[in-house]
Amino acid sequence: MKTAPLLKAVVIALSFAGPVSADNDDGSRGDRDKPVPLTVPKANCGPSDRPETALQGQVPAAMRAAGFKGFNCNLELVGQSRGNGANWQTTQFKQRARGEGEDNDDRDDEGRKGSRVCGYHGTASPALSAPGRTQFGVPVLDLTDPRAPKPTAYLTTSSMLDPWESLKVNERRQLLAADNGQNGGGGPEIDVYDLSGDCRYPQLLANAPVGTGLDGGIKPSFTPIGHEGSFAPDGLTYYIGDTTNRSYHAVDVSDPSKPKMIASFDMKTLGLASHGLSISEDGNRAYVVTPGLPAVADVGNPAYNPINGFVILDTSDVQARKDHPQIRVISKFLFRDGSVAQHTIPVKINGKPYVIHVDEGGSGGIFGAGWQAACAANLPLFPMPRIVDISDEKNPKQVSRVMLETHDPANCAKVLPDLVGLSIFTYGSHYCSVDNKHNATTLACGFFNSGVRIFDIRDPVRPKEIAYFNPAGETTVSSGSNHPLAGNFRPGGPDWCSAQVHLDAKAGTVWSTCQDNGVLVMKFRKGVWPFPESRTPAGAQN
Secondary structure (H helix, E strand, C coil), X not given: CCCHHHHHXXXXXXXXXXXXXXXXXXXXXXXXXXXXXXXXXXXXXXXXXXXXXXXXXXXXXXXXXXXXXXXXXXXXXXXXXXXXXXXXXXXXXXXXXXXXXXXXXXXXXXXXXXXXXXXXXXXXXXXXXXXXXXXXXXXXXXXXXXXXXEEEEEECCCCCCCCCECCEEECCCCEEEEECCHHHCCCCEEEEEECCXXXXXXXXXXXXXXXXXXXXXXXXXXXXXXXXXXXXXXXXXXXXXXXXXXXXXXXXXXXXXXXXEEEEEEHHHHCXXXXXXXXXXXXXXXXXXXXXXXXXXXXXXXXXXXXXEEEEEECHHHHCCCCCCCCEEEEEEECCCCEEEEEEEEEEECCEEEEXXXXXXXXXXXCHHHHHHHHHCCCCCCCCEEEEECCCCCCCEEEEECCCHHHCHHHHHHHXXXXXXXXXCCCCCCEEEECCCCCCCEEEEECECCCEEEEECCCCXXXXXXXXXXXXXXXXXXXXXXXXXXXXXXXXXXXXXXXXXXXXXXXXXXXXXXXXXXXXXXXXXXXXXXXXXXXXXCCCCC
């Protein structure tokens, strides 16, 4: 398999770049007077689990060499669809039955009472797929029965052949969309599908280039290139994260059959880059990331001005559809102990506003020399999520980092031998989701070699791990996986669990993808999750 073009695209794009529970039944914390630990407390696993044997998040070198058999704690696998594997991102649509409530939470684990859950995920570009592959594009899965996820269709329009990190659903308008992110940056096209009839069989509404001057909208000074993307919650605007041009673009999809670009913001004017983003509930704010990648010599240098983090943008002109809308900077949140910022999630926890920011590079970047530099500077060598208070949006304040023992620079000597011969995406984070953006209690993340991991964030200052599932390594690479990127696939080694994780409070389940294992559906051990206040309303998870 040829990986060089894909590696080049990634590097170019990114260079711009008993169960655990609350201490008290009411969710309050009895440990507020104790020092905040550097790493999140470990989950307490059940008697039939296969817990981690070394550091939290670690798959030791000997276990990799022998063929990793997997770890689980408070989560058990109940359904799987390997198919052709997966790559970077997942999304889902909860189709309500007639008369069903808006939160779509009145289901049990034996069925959905007439409602339906559909899942969608990306796969590798046909140009870089393993030999023998016959099915391409975005698989559509019926996840209604968590024990039997079933593919029902494949979406093969230009953006769906490899949506990279742009594949998103808008529940309010019942739309699925992606921009052309093939191999990290494909072109100016956006694809939009209608999910309202039967989400198992999306209907194409648009497969069209935007920003060309022919779509009825604006024409920027450069051709937009897809990579990342996000809907405004009302579903009227789809935003493109264009890493090639270090920009963000607003696309009007009020008529989803005729998308048109209506505004653009060039991060280069700030000396910054672009990647993922999220939009506030009212559509008036964009929380866009800037993926900084420091030179090795700058790691730990107090004089280095960081360029990694997120920027809060005022998008109210776009939301109001003003003529010649302007996008304005409100504030920046930049830091030195991470890099290659991936995405954001705006949430409320106990009524207070936060942004959950997720990196995909550690303090020294994503390669081995950077890991060594981070260790020498006593900084975390792998990426992680962090929780940032935005009560004062002009002055964001970090309140915690969701840091595993593998991230602790004190453990460098223990974890670096595991990664000999590997180069990127090892023990770090990539995508996270919450149970409910409007009242978040739970954070669920894909941590590449550390698997799917679930955290209690009811006290945002003191997140706690409650469960994890790290699947057994596959002996053969899946044809739709990007795991062979830069030679990082090892037969029997831990998989890349890189996608959003979708929680279902009523069923007590969670699903995601890992790149060679494909779709995985897991069930929580009874009493672990959901918490009494946890809900998973449609459209409120990421």
